Amino acid sequence: MKVRLNENQEIVNAIKEGLEKTGGYCPCRIERTEENKCMCQEFRDQIADPEFEGYCHCMLYYKSLED
Secondary structure (H helix, E strand, O other), rough: EEEEEOOOOHHHHHHHHHHHHOOOOOOOOOOOOOEEEEHHHHHHHHHHOOOOOOOOOOOOOOEEEOO
């Protein structure tokens, strides 16, 4: 299992800019709760799922099943 940034640098830059503006909260979410602080609870749960492979909600991170 490996977690990496999205290969699309434009998406990475846009999300990182949004994170700066929101104080570290996912810019794709309206609520500013601890669950939505990057790396969000939803993606941490997906990382814990051995069957899950894919992007987090905002497309910043990608979890690969391969090392």
